Amino acid sequence: MPQIALRQTVRERLASGWLFPAPHKVWAGKGTGHVCVVCGTTITPSEVENEVDGPVTVWTHLPCYSIWREESKPYDGADGTDRIDLGDLRQIVRLRFANGTLPVLPHDESWTGRGVSDLCGVCSSPIFAAESSQEVIGAPRVHTHLVCYRAWLLESIASRQVDERPSAEPHADDS
Ligand SMILES: [Zn+2]
Numbered sequence: 001m002p003q004i005a006l007r008q009t010v011r012e013r014l015a016s017g018w019l020f021p022a023p024h025k026v027w028a029g030k031g032t033g034h035v036c037v038v039c040g041t042t043i044t045p046s047e048v049e050n051e052v053d054g055p056v057t058v059w060t061h062l063p064c065y066s067i068w069r070e071e072s073k074p075y076d077g078a079d080g081t082d083r084i085d086l087g088d089l090r091q092i093v094r095l096r097f098a099n100g101t102l103p104v105l106p107h108d109e110s111w112t113g114r115g116v117s118d119l120c121g122v123c124s125s126p127i128f129a130a131e132s133s134q135e136v137i138g139a140p141r142v143h144t145h146l147v148c149y150r151a152w153l154l155e156s157i158a159s160r161q162v163d164e165r166p167s168a169e170p171h172a173d174d175s
Pocket residue numbers: 036037038039040041060061064
């Protein structure tokens with residue numbers, strides 16, 4: 001595919017949410033036969049293969065990644081998820097626990113599914129259709145990014161351990 005056409009395809013896919021904005025961090029190696037997510041052709045061992053750990057792991061040719069990365073620039077800073085790692089997310093979760101805008105998860109039951117067009121319940125940025133998302137079971141229903149859910153779950157477990165009091169009443173019902 002000519003570069004111009006490829007660039008146009010990437011732009012359209014980013015706009016439609018089919019493709020998530022390319023992260024800065026990638027792993028490069030020799031091609032291992034994966035299909036390039038950008039151009040759709042196999043990455044041969046004679047080519048450089050980039051492993052891209054986004055919401056899902058995908059593989060691209062080195063030149064294809066460059067185009068994807070360049071076309072992703074307008075999305076940088078739009079939601080900031082690109083620069084947020086698990087530690088930052090746990091910090092967000094802790095703050096939201098503290099100010100009461102996020103409940104502590106009572107359990108670790110959830111569904112993993114294809115991204116739905118929804119805002120993440122943890123970081124408040126959009127979940128792209130190409131991403132996997134986590135649906136937390138219970139009311140109200142919350143969709144989150146996988147990494148956000150992980151941060152939420154880890155902090156919930158930590159928080160539950162702190163909250164466990166040996167004198168906890170079996171009946172919390174005060175009616
Ligand atoms: Zn490619």
